[in-house]
Amino acid sequence: xxxxxxxxxxxxxxxAPVIAIENLVHRYGDVEVLHGIDLTVGAGEIFGFLGHxxxxxxxxxxxxxxxxxxxxxxxxxxxxxxxxxxxxxxxNIGYLPENVRLYDSLTAAENLRFFAQLxxxxxxxxxxxxxxxxxxxxxxxxxxLSTFSKGMRQRIGIAQAILHRPRVLFLDEPTSGLDPMGVxxxxxxxxxxxxxxxxxIFMNTHLLSEVARVCTTIGVLAEGVLIYNDSxxxxxxxxxxxxxxxxxxxxxDDQ
Amino acid sequence: xxxxxxxxxxxxxLLSRSHTFLLMLVVxxxxxxLSGFIGWSSHATILRVYDETVRTLTAAGKPAxxxxxxxxxxxxxxxxxxIYVPLIGALLAxxxxxxxxTGDRQAGVTGxxxxxxxxxxxxxxxxxxxxxxxxxxxxxxxxxxSVVGLTLINQGPPTMPELVRLTLFYALSGLYLLLxxxxxxxxxxxxxxxxxxxxxxxxxxxxxxxxxPQFTSGLRPVASLNPVTDTSSISHSAFFRITSKTKPLAxxxxxxxLSTRLLSQGNDVLHTGLGTxxxxxxxxxxxxxxxxxxxxxxxxxxxxxxETARD
Numbered sequence: 001x002x003x004x005x006x007x008x009x010x011x012x013x014x015x016a017p018v019i020a021i022e023n024l025v026h027r028y029g030d031v032e033v034l035h036g037i038d039l040t041v042g043a044g045e046i047f048g049f050l051g052h053x054x055x056x057x058x059x060x061x062x063x064x065x066x067x068x069x070x071x072x073x074x075x076x077x078x079x080x081x082x083x084x085x086x087x088x089x090x091x092n093i094g095y096l097p098e099n100v101r102l103y104d105s106l107t108a109a110e111n112l113r114f115f116a117q118l119x120x121x122x123x124x125x126x127x128x129x130x131x132x133x134x135x136x137x138x139x140x141x142x143x144x145l146s147t148f149s150k151g152m153r154q155r156i157g158i159a160q161a162i163l164h165r166p167r168v169l170f171l172d173e174p175t176s177g178l179d180p181m182g183v184x185x186x187x188x189x190x191x192x193x194x195x196x197x198x199x200x201i202f203m204n205t206h207l208l209s210e211v212a213r214v215c216t217t218i219g220v221l222a223e224g225v226l227i228y229n230d231s232x233x234x235x236x237x238x239x240x241x242x243x244x245x246x247x248x249x250x251x252x253d254d255q
Numbered sequence: 256x257x258x259x260x261x262x263x264x265x266x267x268x269l270l271s272r273s274h275t276f277l278l279m280l281v282v283x284x285x286x287x288x289l290s291g292f293i294g295w296s297s298h299a300t301i302l303r304v305y306d307e308t309v310r311t312l313t314a315a316g317k318p319a320x321x322x323x324x325x326x327x328x329x330x331x332x333x334x335x336x337x338i339y340v341p342l343i344g345a346l347l348a349x350x351x352x353x354x355x356x357t358g359d360r361q362a363g364v365t366g367x368x369x370x371x372x373x374x375x376x377x378x379x380x381x382x383x384x385x386x387x388x389x390x391x392x393x394x395x396x397x398x399x400x401s402v403v404g405l406t407l408i409n410q411g412p413p414t415m416p417e418l419v420r421l422t423l424f425y426a427l428s429g430l431y432l433l434l435x436x437x438x439x440x441x442x443x444x445x446x447x448x449x450x451x452x453x454x455x456x457x458x459x460x461x462x463x464x465x466x467x468p469q470f471t472s473g474l475r476p477v478a479s480l481n482p483v484t485d486t487s488s489i490s491h492s493a494f495f496r497i498t499s500k501t502k503p504l505a506x507x508x509x510x511x512x513l514s515t516r517l518l519s520q521g522n523d524v525l526h527t528g529l530g531t532x533x534x535x536x537x538x539x540x541x542x543x544x545x546x547x548x549x550x551x552x553x554x555x556x557x558x559x560x561x562e563t564a565r566d
Contacts, residue, residue: 065370067560087372095370100363105272117261118371160367170370 018043018168018200019064024073026059033059035224036073041217043167046194046201048215048232050208050249056224057204058098061170064202065095078167091120094161094199098173101153104146108132108156111145112163119164131159134196135189151182158189162199169193171203175210183207187214212245220252228252258373262381263388269358270351270389279347280393286339287397291404294332298324329409330417330424330518333401337514340428341464341507344393348432349456351389352439355382357449365559379554383547386436387429394429398422424517430539431510435460437546444553467505470498506542509535 019041026034033056041047051057062068063075066086074081080088102111109128116124132138137155145153154174161169171190175183187210193199205211211218211232218235220228230238232245239248256264270276301324309319359365368378401421406412413421438459443452503509513535 062366062560065366067366067369068558090370090372093370095367097363097366100367101361102364103269103358103362105269110268114261114265115367115371117256118258118368118373120372 016043017041018078019047019202020076021060021064022074024060024063024070024075026056026063026068026070032071033224034063034070037221037224037226039219039226039229041200041202043200044194044198045217046190046215047203048211048218049202049204049221050206050211050218051221052253054223055221057221058172060221061095061172061202061204064089065093065170066090091164092167094164094166094169096154096157096161096169096171096174098176098204100157102145102156102160105144107142107144108137108148108159109141111156112160115160116163121164127163128159131163134162134192135159149182150177151179151185154178154182154186155189158186158193162193162197165197166199168200168202171201171205173204173206175205175207183210190214208244208246208249218245220249222253258377259381259384262368262373262378263385266355266358266382266385267389270354270385273350273354273358276347276350276354279343279350283339283343283347283393284396284400286343287336287400288404290335290339291332291401291408293335295408298327298332328519329405329413330420332405332408333421333424333518334515336397336401336424336428337511337518340431340514341510344428344432345435345460345464346457347393348386348390348435349439349442349453349460351386351432352436352441353443353449353452353456355386355436355440356443357452360443361449369559375555376551379551382440382554383433383437383550386440387433390429390432390436393432394425397428398425401425420517424514427510427513427517427536427539430543431506434506434539434543434546437543437550441546441550441553444550444557463507468508470501470505503534503538506538509538 017040019039021037021039024034024037024039025032037056037060049057049060059068063070063082064077066082066089069083074083076082077089078092080086080092082089103114106114112128112131113124116127121127128141129138132141135155135158137152137159140148140152140156145156148156158169158171158174161171174186174190178186190201190203191214194201203211203215215232217231218228219226228235235245235248239251302322305322305324312319359368369375398421402413402418405417405421435456439452439456442456442459443449446452446455513532516532516535
């Protein structure tokens with residue numbers, strides 16, 4: 001398989017891309033960490049972005065969430081350019097960074113109120129109640145985060161990211177530090193957000209087992225180069241000899 | 256509500272839940288409440304010594320001189336505040352400025368904030384506004400405590416001119432606190448951990464409070480602790496010629512000199528010496544503006560995508 005060849009739209013006819021990246025390059029000082037990525041993610045997909053530590057996955061998310069400006073190339077989210085039309089991007093995305101703690105000294109509802117206000121949500125009380133209902137954690141609303149487990153924090157973290165009903169949700173290693181039950185709950189949550197709210201999900205992760213169960217499309221990044229991008233279904237068809245996604249990932253990485 | 260107001264309000268909410276901040280606030284308010292009593296106590300001791308001296312002189316058949324302390328301005332009882340504000344107040348302000356940045360960093364939310372429709376300038380002004388409001392609230396609390404203390408000690412409320420001078424003193428102190436809040440904020444932006452940011456800011460505080468006066472007003476070696484006024488003559492040696500020129504840089508000295516004038520001189524300080532007051536206020540304003548501009552530039556260029564909770 002040739003590098004970058006799978007970067008064309010793999011999302012099927014009639015699915016408008018909500019994320020479109022063209023020849024994206026980024027450098028930290030003199031070190032180039034993204035070497036011209038081309039990638040599209042269609043509306044309604046759950047996209048799993050795979051790769052080693054330091055491959056450039058988080059940097060890609062930072063570009064797409066307008067946190068950093070790329071050195072060159074372009075990226076559009078929901079039709080808005082991440083550099084020229086940041087406000088348009090920011091109004092349409094939710095973001096959960098890796099290892100987010102949120103404000104320990106505040107209650108879950110106080111945390112959510114702050115982020116709802118920043119996002120310009122109109123009926124904040126209703127939005128918080130509805131979102132916590134979707135995530136099945138209304139009982140956490142009035143508790144301080146300092147008393148929360150990692151899994152509880154992660155749910156409130158997702159709540160802040162979807163309060164304003166974004167079209168695209170970016171999750172950076174969302175299962176990091178979660179116990180098996182927490183991982184399972186998060187997986188169910190992701191699937192529900194996608195199916196019930198229609199949110200497109202872009203997820204960086206290491207957990208290939210979860211990718212296999214949740215994602216509709218995958219992309220593999222190696223040292224700043226997108227080496228693979230296709231639907232999960234076609235991926236499994238393409239590698240009939242491999243027993244699992246992990247085996248496929250290892251084979252792709254070796255290539 | 257604008258993003259600036261939201262950021263400021265969030266900062267105030269976090270401060271109100273911070274044990275470190277609340278503990279230091281209690282210490283400052285406690286010292287403020289005590290300062291009037293301490294001033295009154297020392298004044299009463301001096302008067303008792305004078306009375307004792309008068310009795311001794313009268314018994315010896317000698318004339319007693321008039322009491323030189325009888326007409327001491329009543330606000331001078333609060334002179335200790337010109338020490339407490341640069342010592343305790345400034346450290347409290349450093350905590351405010353440091354927490355304004357490290358609070359978000361510890362929570363790991365800076366990335367979330369800047370993925371929302373929030374401009375960097377709004378974030379900067381929100382942090383400055385939050386720090387300024389916190390400082391103003393603390394100074395208003397100190398003002399009220401001082402008024403209560405003076406009323407109890409003098410068995411009557413302060414006069415209107417005294418109230419104006421007291422308000423001006425606390426307004427000046429609020430500005431001085433803002434300077435240190437900005438030092439705390441800048442130090443937090445320049446360092447990666449909370450403790451390192453606090454250490455750097457405290458080092459600058461020590462430099463301003465204790466070291467700079469020695470290089471800018473060497474004739475006043477106790478000036479770092481006591482609000483004494485200038486001595487009448489200046490040595491003509493090269494060192495003192497240079498340090499007398501750099502004196503305006505000693506922002507701590509300028510604050511204390513102006514504060515002492517507001518508290519220790521009569522009401523005529525409001526009508527005369529405006530030029531001197533402006534000259535003493537200018538360095539504080541200059542450094543606040545300078546640090547504000549620096550903080551704004553740092554926030555505009557800072558990589559908030561790489562913010563993770565440390566220590």
